[in-house]
Amino acid sequence: MEEIIHFYHTNDLHSHLENWPRIQQFLLERKKWHQDVKEEVFVLDIGDHADRWHPFTEGLLGKGNVRLLNEANYDYVTIGNNEGITLPFNGLEMLYNEANFQVLVANLYYQNGERPHWALPYTIYTTKQGTNIAFIGVTAYFKQFYETLGWKLTDPFEELAIQIEKVKQDADVIVLLSHLGLSDDERIAELFPDITVIFGGHTHHILHEGRIVNKSMLCGAGKFGMYVGHVELKLKLDSVPVIRNLKARLYDTNELPEAKNEKELIASYIHEGNEKLDGFVTELEEPMPVDWFISNKLIELLCESLREWCEADCAFLNAGLLLEGLPKGPVTERDLHRICPHPINPCLVTLKGSELKEVLLQSLNEEWPHIPLKGLGFRGKIIGKMVYDRVHFQKETGSLTQIFINGKELEPKKNYKLAIPDMFTFGHFFPEIRRSTTKKYYMPEFLRDLLKHKLSKDHVN
Numbered sequence: 001m002e003e004i005i006h007f008y009h010t011n012d013l014h015s016h017l018e019n020w021p022r023i024q025q026f027l028l029e030r031k032k033w034h035q036d037v038k039e040e041v042f043v044l045d046i047g048d049h050a051d052r053w054h055p056f057t058e059g060l061l062g063k064g065n066v067r068l069l070n071e072a073n074y075d076y077v078t079i080g081n082n083e084g085i086t087l088p089f090n091g092l093e094m095l096y097n098e099a100n101f102q103v104l105v106a107n108l109y110y111q112n113g114e115r116p117h118w119a120l121p122y123t124i125y126t127t128k129q130g131t132n133i134a135f136i137g138v139t140a141y142f143k144q145f146y147e148t149l150g151w152k153l154t155d156p157f158e159e160l161a162i163q164i165e166k167v168k169q170d171a172d173v174i175v176l177l178s179h180l181g182l183s184d185d186e187r188i189a190e191l192f193p194d195i196t197v198i199f200g201g202h203t204h205h206i207l208h209e210g211r212i213v214n215k216s217m218l219c220g221a222g223k224f225g226m227y228v229g230h231v232e233l234k235l236k237l238d239s240v241p242v243i244r245n246l247k248a249r250l251y252d253t254n255e256l257p258e259a260k261n262e263k264e265l266i267a268s269y270i271h272e273g274n275e276k277l278d279g280f281v282t283e284l285e286e287p288m289p290v291d292w293f294i295s296n297k298l299i300e301l302l303c304e305s306l307r308e309w310c311e312a313d314c315a316f317l318n319a320g321l322l323l324e325g326l327p328k329g330p331v332t333e334r335d336l337h338r339i340c341p342h343p344i345n346p347c348l349v350t351l352k353g354s355e356l357k358e359v360l361l362q363s364l365n366e367e368w369p370h371i372p373l374k375g376l377g378f379r380g381k382i383i384g385k386m387v388y389d390r391v392h393f394q395k396e397t398g399s400l401t402q403i404f405i406n407g408k409e410l411e412p413k414k415n416y417k418l419a420i421p422d423m424f425t426f427g428h429f430f431p432e433i434r435r436s437t438t439k440k441y442y443m444p445e446f447l448r449d450l451l452k453h454k455l456s457k458d459h460v461n
Contacts, residue, residue, distance in 0.1 A: 001237040002244065003129045004039045006030075007175070008230050011046035011201030012223040014082065015054035015065065017269045019225035021259035024072040026228060026251065031073055040127045043073060046201035047080025047139060047179035052087075052446075053341040053379040055334065056269040059276030061091050064269070066099050074101040076123070078137030078177040080201060084108070085142055086343040088444035089150040093118075104137030104177055107159040109152040121163050124171060131241045134171035136163050139179045140202055148443045156180055160192060168194045172241040173233065175199070182220065189213035196243065197231055210248030217246050225253055277334035282455045289325035290339070292384035293369055298322060302340075302447065303389040305454035310348040310442065312419035314391045314405050316363060320373070320384030321421065321447060331455060340448040344377040347422040350438040354412040359430045360391060360403055376423040421447060 008027055013020070027043050034041035050065040052058045057065055062083060069077065084092060096103050096118045106121035115121070122136040138156040146153040160176075167174060173196045178185050181203035188198060193215040200207075205220035206227065212218075221229040227250040234245040259265070288298040299319045307315035324339045351359065363386045371383050392404040403410040410416075418433075422441055425433055433439075 001129075003127065003131055003235045003237055003241070005127065005131070005133070005173075005233040005235070006034050006039060006041040006230065007044060007197065007199070007233070008041070008228060009044045009046060009199045009219060009221060010049070010225065010228055011179070011199070011221050012048045012080065012204050013045075013225045014048055014051035014223060015057045016051075016224035017054065017056060017068075018266055019253045020068060020269075021262040021265045022253055022256045023225055023228055024068070025259040026253075026256050027072045027074075030230075038128070040131075042075045042125075042133075042135075044135075044175075044177055044199055045069060045074055045077040046177050046199050047078050048082045048201060049077070049080070051082050052343050054269070055273030055277060055337060057273070058337050058341075059273035062087060062095050063098070064272065066096060070098070070100045076102050076104055076135050076137070076177060078104050078179055079108070079119075079139050080179045081140050081142055081145075082343065084139055084151075085145040085149060085443070091444070092149075092151075102135075104135055105139055106136055106163050107138050107141070107154045107156045108146070109154065111147075111150060111152050113152065121159070122167055124167060129237060131173065131235060131237070132171050133173045133175060134167040135175050135177065136160070136167070137177040137179075140181070145441060145443065148441055156184070157188070157191070160188065164192055164194055172235075173197075173243075178202075181205075182218070185218050185220075186213050189216035189218060192216075196233070197246070199229070199231075206250070207248070208250050210246075217248060219248050221250055227252060228256075274334050277332065277337055279333040281331045281333060281336060281452050283330050284326060284328050287325060287328045290319070290322045292319045292382060295319070295385060295387050296325075298325060299387050300389070301454050302451050303387050305450040306346055306419045306421075306447070307389045309346050309445075309450050309453070310417070310419035310440075312348055312417040314416065315389040315419035316360070316386055316391060317421050317447075318383045318385070319369075319387055320380045320382050321378075323380055333452065336448045336452050336455075340446075340451060342377050342379045342423075342447065344447050345422045345445065346442040346447065346450060347420050347425055348440040348442070349418050349420065349425070349433055349436050350415055351418055351432060351436060352412065353410050353414045353416060355432040355436075356405075356416045356418060357403055357410055357412070359418070359432050360393075362430055364393070376426045377421075378423055 050062040103119045105119045182205040185200045200220045204223035206222040221227040235241040236244045390406040394402040
């Protein structure tokens with residue numbers, strides 16, 4: 001006797017809803033197809049479905065994304081860092097109030113150690129033929145960010161060891177929803193051979209036919225809804241179910257049939273979000289244009305606001321953060337979201353003068369303004385020129401001679417407070433900043449919130 005179980009999975013959609021109507025159509029058709037022939041089928045999302053760069057997600061604070069998951073009849077989801085740390089505490093706390101699916105996050109707690117009422121560490125589903133499937137979820141270990149927002153996050157590997165021990169006696173199949181990334185998924189497969197399938201996300205990896213590591217099948221469907229994944233599990237049913245066959249594949253959404261009213265649906269997501277972002281900010285008597293290669297008033301205001309918000313000695317950021325300028329006339333929250341869509345927070349880092357000098361010299365790299373940048377919260381195209389507040393470079397005959405902070409020459413042994421976009425603390429931009437243990441992240445506010453505060457406060461003209 002044999003049982004066939006199907007899993008469909010998405011990950012890291014990042015609110016790229018241009019693919020969503022056909023994804024939803026495909027999932028609903030497939031689910032009905034399998035159910036009609038009495039085969040078990042589950043639809044899973046592995047996190048970062050929501051991303052606040054899109055007005056639909058920004059305007060509805062992610063609840064629209066939950067509605068879309070409901071409409072596509074998802075069964076289980078875990079959260080990614082975009083759900084977890086780009087929403088304020090109450091935003092995440094209320095995000096899944098209307099969810100028709102189960103949220104699984106084993107390593108997230110309230111600060112008092114209790115689990116969120118809207119999430120389970122695992123669940124065990126018993127199929128019609130008696131097979132017990134344990135579903136477990138874990139999310140990326142951004143401990144400092146979760147704590148800043150008021151949550152408690154535990155090490156996902158330690159949590160997995162606890163949860164697998166709880167379920168392995170009762171479960172015939174263990175399925176993991178992992179928003180940790182491919183290298184961590186590979187490590188999990190080596191450490192926890194009881195896991196049958198690891199559905200992965202976070203690093204946007206593409207595994208067309210899955211990958212067997214140790215005894216586990218690893219899966220990943222890329223990003224932005226470019227693919228939908230499918231795993232078919234065949235079990236031989238004896239006294240204990242035994243895996244007979246396990247195969248994975250990805251469906252390219254560009255090759256899926258166009259959904260009914262697809263273009264109208266995609267436009268409606270944008271329209272619905274924009275309607276929620278009509279709050280008035282200020283009135284401009286003159287336009288404020290933006291140029292990624294020339295310092296301008298609008299980016300200078302943002303840099304000044306960044307320094308003020310963080311109560312820093314100085315600040316710098318990249319002009320590419322502002323995608324467009326602002327026209328003459330009324331400015332709304334929609335305008336600020338359009339020109340600065342990034343889920344990027346302010347950050348304060350304390351550096352010795354000698355370290356600050358190295359950072360500032362590195363920021364003058366003439367190649368940087370033209371470099372394309374993807375990820376780290378940045379939703380623009382290129383880095384653009386660096387813009388400074390209370391930093392002055394004095395040159396003689398083309399060579400750098402001195403750096404001044406707030407009008408005074410930089411002192412190598414003095415401590416300075418530097419305000420920056422948080423993306424400069426990641427990657428390989430500035431080694432001195434990355435190594436620093438004095439970083440303070442301001443959350444949940446984004447850079448556009450600082451710009452809104454500055455424009456509405458000063459009524460800049």
